[in-house]
Amino acid sequence: MNKNITDIYNLIQELAWHFGNHGFNGECCRDLSLAEFMALKKIQEIDNITIQEIGYAINYTKGGASKIVDRIESKGYIKREYSAIDGRMCCVNVTTEGIDIINSIIEEYSTYVDEMLKEFDDDAIENIKSVLEILMTASKKRLNTYNPQ
């Protein structure tokens, strides 16, 4: 095994830990947990997303997704409606408060990242971004072959 590959694995894991649930001094996203925030971003991204789609997007069961939707809804950031076409289906959509908090959280963390990377020039920033895109694309492709449901 190429040592660089092993290093990359360890670095990704460290990065994931650092920016995951217990990083950032254990705090995440105002009154939202990291899981809630990930779900909220997905809900904003896809119009009339269903509970199951949310679960699939964040890798939760539908029961878990239903509960996370409960919590975000109780905070006022999303709204459940029932589909006019299929009465079983939930159409979840973001509220104005939801849009506001997403933007404000993203702004807050972008400031953090900006500060973190202030010593790097535009080309370096561009390179960092493209590497992260490569990693995300590659890992998603890899997941699909494993989990093709």
Place this chain on the structure above:
Amino acid sequence: MNKNITDIYNLIQELAWHFGNHGFNGECCRDLSLAEFMALKKIQEIDNITIQEIGYAINYTKGGASKIVDRIESKGYIKREYSAIDGRMCCVNVTTEGIDIINSIIEEYSTYVDEMLKEFDDDAIENIKSVLEILMTASKKRLNTYNPQ
């Protein structure tokens, strides 16, 4: 705010989610949780590490660290001893089984990463690694200013 910075923040978060507790099909590291594995790696890294140092390293309270050490020890991967110099202090060290499982987990995931990045040449791999190193260094530096205890 430079849009690239915001993109970088979102990409890091997605990557963290994907490789964090709920990624990898929700499975991590054989019979270890991600937190346990991160702690185990730290324990291997630092000889005679104390409970508090472990807690600091993975951003847990000392109570939490004590419990995580319980779990890893009960699986046989580490061993608590009490310091000869200061009877209050715990010196935690990895066992042979611990070294074995760390190596085998790292090998398993490195294979995953290798597969994931197989289409990239050595220069690209080198670049990915150096970007990840930059991110880790930058984020650690940033944390220290915030959390200097």
Place this chain on the structure above:
DNA sequence: ATAAATTAGTTTCCATCGTCAACTATATGA
């Protein structure tokens, strides 16, 4: 048309996990 099967979402029970704060035991210092 109607009964059976399927599907989306909810809920209950449960196990895991990490924090807080009280506690034990050891060390230090006045």
Place this chain on the structure above:
DNA sequence: TCATATAGTTGACGATGGAAACTAATTTAT
């Protein structure tokens, strides 16, 4: 020697997510 500080442990608690049973709506088969 007694008070204080420190390292680690423990019990109570709250948060959380999965499994599976459950409800309600839809579709399929007869």
